Amino acid sequence: MNDKEIVELYTSRNESAIKETAAGYGGYIHRIVGGILRDPSDSEECENDVYNILWNSIPPEKPMSFKAFLGKVARNAAFDRYWYNNAEKRGGRMxxxxxxxxxxxxxxxxxxxxxxxxxxxxxxxxxxxxxxxxxxxxxxxxxxxxxxxxxxxxxxxxxxxxxxxxxxxxxxxxxxxxxxxxxxx
Amino acid sequence: MKEERKLIEAIGMIDDKYIEEADMAKGNIKFRRIMVAAAAAAVLVCGSAVAGNIYIARREGGSSTIPVYTSVADRDRIYKDFGFYADLPESFSNGYTFEGGYKGSARDVSNEGAVVNSFSVLTCEYSNGDDTIMLGMNAEGYDEYEDESEVIEYNGYKLYYSSNMYKTVPADYVMTDQDKADEASGKYIFSYGTDDVEITEFKYLGWDQNGTSYSLSGHDTALTKDELVSMAEELIDIQK
Known part of the structure; x- marks a missing residue:
């Protein structure tokens, strides 16, 4: 399934959009989130957040480049979690x-x-x-x-x-x- | 960390094209010279000279003589068939008109001979009278353009122009000592796949845009560098 078709699934509120996104870009999301959050359970939760954010963002968003869009969503979600988790802690890899x-x-x-x-x-x-x-x-x-x-x-x-x-x-x-x-x- | 957080958040907002470009980045491959497949010729192998670097590979490719497109395909069709988006003109303002689109394949080979990457290429033929040029496209990018390329900037895109003499020979051609000397001196770049030995001037203009790599090229084409650049600018402007 190509990106345009996946975006159309989101737009028509078809829940298989999540499944198709995971099939096509699960690894990509995992790598971005995992590069920022090193804790596996944190990463897994964050990856689930990413799918929820995508579901809630499209529509109204109509990304020209779906991959870049979901990459930004994943990065932002991971950093949000990172800032939250590390409000007090310092010294990590990030x-x-x-x-x-x-x-x-x-x-x-x-x-x-x-x-x-x-x-x-x-x-x-x-x-x-x-x-x-x-x-x-x-x-x-x-x-x-x-x-x-x-x-x-x-x-x-x-x-x-x-x-x-x-x-x-x-x-x-x-x-x-x-x-x-x-x-x- | 407050200032750094702002910067990391701002970096998160950079253009999609840079994110995609970095996502496609591959290592251990450098190309000194790149030549696109000539669609209308018989299936051919693009010989590209090996550069003096331990990571060097060559890019080989072949293209069918049977067109997959006999009229201009739209961007969605191209994405479906090739995995990248491109908007193609019916014709350029200088009169070069679409003749056909050919599917080919290319592969990157390490200097140890291992295939490290393979991908599809789309080569479209545009003609004006007797003169023909090729518009090549793929989603793999060019990790390195040859050092001697001239760089022209247009709307933020870097266009790389080069002109070299090519000696194209049959696939079973055995290089003479003079050939080896000519190759070593840079007099000729050797390419393989024609029925007869041909010596031509190969003009090449390449650039990357929105995750797709484009090239306009031609052997003994009547087009000047500036005319090729103008055609590239037309192409850049029509991409959605």
Missing amino acids: DIVLSELGDCVPSGESVERAAELKELAGYINEYLRGLDKRKRQVFVRRYWYCDGIKVIAERFGYSESKVKSMLMRMRAGLRKYLERQGIAV
Whole structure:
């Protein structure tokens, strides 16, 4: 079943939409959620949340790219659970990912959150557009999919030190780019 | 963590195309030169030179001589048949008109000879008088374009242009010492599958858009680089 047909199942409120999504993209959802939440029971609950969110989102949403849409739903659901679970705890693997990104963000002023996030996302898109494809893929694998350094190195055939070096340069580049735009988050 | 959380949430909102692009990312394969299957020729193998990297592979492909589309197919039909979306024009503004669409297959082969990936390709033929060019499409992307490609930007997409001399030879052709020297010097790129030895200039323009890889290419085509770029821009503009 193709994506358009799956979306049509959601739109017509046919419950087999969930089954078809799981058949086609269960592994993809599992990998995204599992990359953020390491606890298996947490991941399983979160994956169930993802299907519920999809069911409640389509309609009114009509995603052009169903895979990218459900990927975003999965990522957001996993991070929501992560923030909730880790409100007090610090030091986990995701904290390392987050602390790396902290280097990119000029500190200081604040603006309205929603507008700020949208603006920031727009600038990140601009920054990504200027990167070579391979570098962009590495950046997105690390900071969107939250893949580990070792996993990225194996995927691209790079050494771990090369991946770290690429990420460090891109973070520095992103920080400079955001500073030039006057972004302070 | 407050600032980092904002950034991680903003990264969660990046364009779908970058998410899809990273999802398709594969390692251990680099292509120095890529050549699309010429649909109207007999079933052929696209020889692509092996680059000097331990991870290097070559991309091979073949295409049927029998068209699967005798008229332009819509994006849903293409998705059903090939697994990617593409919007095709009946004709380009410079007069090149759709002649047929051909299904082919391609595979990526490691330098140890192992097939590491295989996929379908759609090659559409567009002609204007005696001149024909190929519009190639697949969902696999090009991990690396050849280093000497010229990069042209259009609406945020990077178009990679190259022009090389190809020596296309029969499948059972045995390379001479001069051939080996010519290949080593970069004078010719060798490709296989024609009945006779042919030397042609191969112009190639490739780009990725929304998870689909496109290429416009032709042997001894009358089209200039700028004309190929204009056609690519037309294609980019009509994609939904």
